[in-house]
Amino acid sequence: MEKPTAPEKAFFILNPKSGVRNNISVPDLIAQHLDTSRWTPELVFTQYAGHAPDLARQAAEDGARLVVAVGGDGTVNEVARGLKGTSAALGILPKGSGNGLARHLGIPLALPQALALLNRPTFHRIDSCAINGHPFFCTAGIGFDGLVSSVFAKSTKRGLSSYVQLVVREFRSFKAQEATVSINGRSLSSEFFVVAFANASQYGNNAYIAPMANIQDGLMDVCLIRHVGVAEAIQLGYGLMTKQIAHSSLAEFHTCATVRVQSEEPQYFHADGEFIGQATEFEVQLFPESLEVIASLGAKA
Numbered sequence: 197m198e199k200p201t202a203p204e205k206a207f208f209i210l211n212p213k214s215g216v217r218n219n220i221s222v223p224d225l226i227a228q229h230l231d232t233s234r235w236t237p238e239l240v241f242t243q244y245a246g247h248a249p250d251l252a253r254q255a256a257e258d259g260a261r262l263v264v265a266v267g268g269d270g271t272v273n274e275v276a277r278g279l280k281g282t283s284a285a286l287g288i289l290p291k292g293s294g295n296g297l298a299r300h301l302g303i304p305l306a307l308p309q310a311l312a313l314l315n316r317p318t319f320h321r322i323d324s325c326a327i328n329g330h331p332f333f334c335t336a337g338i339g340f341d342g343l344v345s346s347v348f349a350k351s352t353k354r355g356l357s358s359y360v361q362l363v364v365r366e367f368r369s370f371k372a373q374e375a376t377v378s379i380n381g382r383s384l385s386s387e388f389f390v391v392a393f394a395n396a397s398q399y400g401n402n403a404y405i406a407p408m409a410n411i412q413d414g415l416m417d418v419c420l421i422r423h424v425g426v427a428e429a430i431q432l433g434y435g436l437m438t439k440q441i442a443h444s445s446l447a448e449f450h451t452c453a454t455v456r457v458q459s460e461e462p463q464y465f466h467a468d469g470e471f472i473g474q475a476t477e478f479e480v481q482l483f484p485e486s487l488e489v490i491a492s493l494g495a496k497a
């Protein structure tokens with residue numbers, strides 16, 4: 197895309213609570229590294245959880261070409277939600293603890309480099325999804341995934357090591373629930389430890405739940421994991437971190453644009469790592485090319 201003759205408006209939405217790198221002054225970095233011949237920046241801090249969708253939508257209505265989420269996947273989700281159906285593109289300055297969508301989109305985790313990508317932008321359209329009407333852009337999940345998100349939401353600790361400790365603690369008491377997954381005309385009934393829906397390939401922190409997921413192909417990858425004991429959990433953990441889950445007999449993969457899940461007992465679920473609630477029925481849908489982003493996508497998105 198050609199550089200416009202005059203700078204365009206870029207609106208930065210900063211979550212003061214996200215991430216573990218809180219010694220970094222993002223406003224200073226933006227002042228130092230953003231090319232003001234390309235972008236005229238405006239910055240605002242969120243005041244509360246759930247503030248960013250309104251801020252993003254308003255910025256788009258006020259003519260911002262670019263709205264940048266400064267935070268982790270929760271903040272990215274909120275900003276992206278607000279931008280759906282507008283003509284503004286999403287940018288990301290990754291400042292979360294997991295940064296799943298930023299990693300999938302090839303956005304550098306070092307903020308000066310992420311700002312350099314905004315200075316020489318490449319715009320792409322990506323798919324987005326929704327679980328029971330709650331938009332997500334990276335991953336959503338039911339079962340153990342959902343439980344972990346609910347416990348993490350109550351925890352004040354952030355970062356990978358706290359997350360791993362929490363996963364191990366919750367695993368000991370978790371009981372997989374009976375459910376039926378209706379997908380591509382088939383009904384699959386089983387006890388499921390996890391049913392994960394992947395628009396992007398990873399949860400964050402390079403934990404790949406669906407290494408083959410392509411964010412521009414009009415399909416989500418559904419990963420079904422049935423009964424898991426301690427030995428299988430160790431294998432799965434290794435598979436997540438090495439992309440080997442794609443070849444594991446413990447995980448079954450399908451691709452589709454819609455999927456339904458019906459469960460006997462209420463199950464916890466999350467969208468982009470944020471705990472949403474409990475339900476017995478789930479409908480997950482994909483919306484092709486529904487969001488414009490600045491990214492560095494290789495041959496396989």
Ligand SMILES: Nc1ncnc2c1ncn2[C@@H]1O[C@H](COP(=O)(O)OP(=O)(O)OP(=O)(O)O)[C@@H](O)[C@H]1O
Pocket residue numbers: 211212213214215216241242243244245246247267268269270271272274291292293294295296354400469470
């Ligand atoms: N001003 C605010 N005060 C309190 N919470 C906020 C505020 N702004 C946003 N939030 C909430 O903070 C939560 C966490 O944000 P985010 O996911 O960006 O960071 P993270 O959890 O550190 O990163 P990651 O998701 O990558 O692990 C989100 O649920 C968001 O709604």
